[in-house]
Amino acid sequence: MNCQRFESVVSELARGRMMAAEQRDEALAHSGVCDDCASRLRDEEMLTRGLQSLAAEMEPLEAPRAVEAKLLEAFRAQRVVVPITTRKSNSRPSSRYWLAAIAAMLLIVISVVVFRWTNRTADDPRQAVKQEEPKSKPQPKPEVSDKSNEQLVQDVEKPAVDVLPQRVKPKRVRPVSPRRPESEQVANHVTKEIATDFIPLSYMSAASLQEGGQIVRVQLPRSALANFGLPVNMDRYNEKVKADVLVGVDGTARAIRFVQ
Amino acid sequence: MSDLNDNELLQLMLAGDEEALALLYRRRQGGIYRFALHMSGSRSIAEDVTQEVFLFLMREGHVFDPSKGTVGAFLLGVARNHVLRRLRAEHHLAPLGDDSEDEAPCSEPSADMCPLEDLTRAETIESVRRAVLSLPAKYREVVVLCELQDVSYGETAEILGCAIGTIRSRLHRARALLLVKLRPATSVEETSSTTVKSARCFA
Numbered sequence: 202m203n204c205q206r207f208e209s210v211v212s213e214l215a216r217g218r219m220m221a222a223e224q225r226d227e228a229l230a231h232s233g234v235c236d237d238c239a240s241r242l243r244d245e246e247m248l249t250r251g252l253q254s255l256a257a258e259m260e261p262l263e264a265p266r267a268v269e270a271k272l273l274e275a276f277r278a279q280r281v282v283v284p285i286t287t288r289k290s291n292s293r294p295s296s297r298y299w300l301a302a303i304a305a306m307l308l309i310v311i312s313v314v315v316f317r318w319t320n321r322t323a324d325d326p327r328q329a330v331k332q333e334e335p336k337s338k339p340q341p342k343p344e345v346s347d348k349s350n351e352q353l354v355q356d357v358e359k360p361a362v363d364v365l366p367q368r369v370k371p372k373r374v375r376p377v378s379p380r381r382p383e384s385e386q387v388a389n390h391v392t393k394e395i396a397t398d399f400i401p402l403s404y405m406s407a408a409s410l411q412e413g414g415q416i417v418r419v420q421l422p423r424s425a426l427a428n429f430g431l432p433v434n435m436d437r438y439n440e441k442v443k444a445d446v447l448v449g450v451d452g453t454a455r456a457i458r459f460v461q
Numbered sequence: 462m463s464d465l466n467d468n469e470l471l472q473l474m475l476a477g478d479e480e481a482l483a484l485l486y487r488r489r490q491g492g493i494y495r496f497a498l499h500m501s502g503s504r505s506i507a508e509d510v511t512q513e514v515f516l517f518l519m520r521e522g523h524v525f526d527p528s529k530g531t532v533g534a535f536l537l538g539v540a541r542n543h544v545l546r547r548l549r550a551e552h553h554l555a556p557l558g559d560d561s562e563d564e565a566p567c568s569e570p571s572a573d574m575c576p577l578e579d580l581t582r583a584e585t586i587e588s589v590r591r592a593v594l595s596l597p598a599k600y601r602e603v604v605v606l607c608e609l610q611d612v613s614y615g616e617t618a619e620i621l622g623c624a625i626g627t628i629r630s631r632l633h634r635a636r637a638l639l640l641v642k643l644r645p646a647t648s649v650e651e652t653s654s655t656t657v658k659s660a661r662c663f664a
Binding site: 212216244245248249251252254255256258259260262263264265268269271272273275276277279 | 479482483486487490491493494495498499507508511512515516519520582585586588589590593604608609610611632633636639640643
């Protein structure tokens with residue numbers, strides 16, 4: 202055995218670990234003829250004795266009794282708490298789900314009502330026309346079908362008219378002007394207003410306007426007109442101007458138009 | 462119930478048997494406490510770690526897989542994680558795998574080991590304890606498990622999650638580091654013993 206081989210087994214030798222008898226004899230024989238390896242073996246044996254002494258010194262050490270007491274107490278508490286927590290865990294989510302479901306239903310109902318109400322107010326004149334037309338055909342009253350929108354509305358205002366007697370809200374329907382194109386009436390909702398075309402915001406292309414969205418009415422300082430290259434009446438510079446902002450489905454403002 | 466093995470006690474404990482917990486605790490707490498004490502050098506940390514290990518066992522004991530090792534190794538592995546976490550939190554320890562500290566000098570023992578009073582057994586033990594404590598964590602845990610707690614290489618490998626060959630090489634390296642740290646003391650001891658022998662010869 203050489204010194205390098207001895208070095209690889211000296212720890213095991215000093216620790217008295219199991220090793221092949223031949224290898225052990227060779228290592229001991231080498232330490233007998235090599236002073237450096239003999240010194241190395243002595244150091245290792247001394248270290249082993251030191252570590253064994255330390256292990257023996259620490260052997261009786263244990264965790265304090267209080268730790269066991271705390272653990273057992275925690276164990277008892279856990280056993281008691283488990284059914285309560287499981288019951289809570291079962292009941293909490295279900296009640297939460299019920300609340301969420303009720304809130305969602307309420308939200309849906311409210312939104313449907315609002316949607317229908319707004320649609321009714323906007324579409325009533327047209328619906329009136331559409332509903333009137335089929336009725337007018339079989340009925341021998343040609344003068345009714347030839348009436349203009351304004352006349353229809355005026356007829357609607359009269360309580361004696363039998364077309365849509367309950368759904369009509371005359372004051373909202375009245376501003377419909379027969380001169381304006383039908384598409385503009387639908388888009389503007391309020392026909393007395395004059396609006397510019399939608400101006401795409403600088404970071405949006407015109408094509409993005411086709412993606413749909415929601416129109417939000419806002420009030421802006423009149424100076425905002427200048428930002429979009431529109432003329433500003435300096436006499437009314439401090440007044441505000443109405444505008445419709447087209448908000449995309451992602452919540453970003455896509456276009457704006459000014460309303461007068 | 463005392464003749465049941467650890468795994469059976471664990472199953473009983475998870476089923477709500479308090480006596481099984483008490484028995485398992487009494488059987489295993491000493492090793493865990495001493496491991497944490499050797500690793501941290503702090504009785505309070507060792508106490509906390511012992512408690513945390515068994516609290517973990519109460520809560521998450523079902524994750525133990527008997528096919529992967531023994532309950533004792535499992536508990537020591539949990540203890541190791543808790544100790545390292547505590548030591549990292551208290552900035553007492555460099556991260557594992559940092560070999561830059563391998564040759565870090567042992568600041569405490571070298572200065573105190575020169576006096577002749579170090580030759581007393583208690584102080585020699587204290588020197589060894591400090592030397593072990595000053596080892597980098599990856600060497601310290603191998604020394605603590607293999608040398609001080611007499612855990613087999615295989616079980617140590619299981620606890621530390623590495624190969625047996627790695628354990629052997631780390632232990633070899635750790636012993637070499639310990640010898641370097643303890644050399645002043647051993648040389649003094651050798652010198653003094655030589656002097657005593659000479660005195661006897663002359664006497």
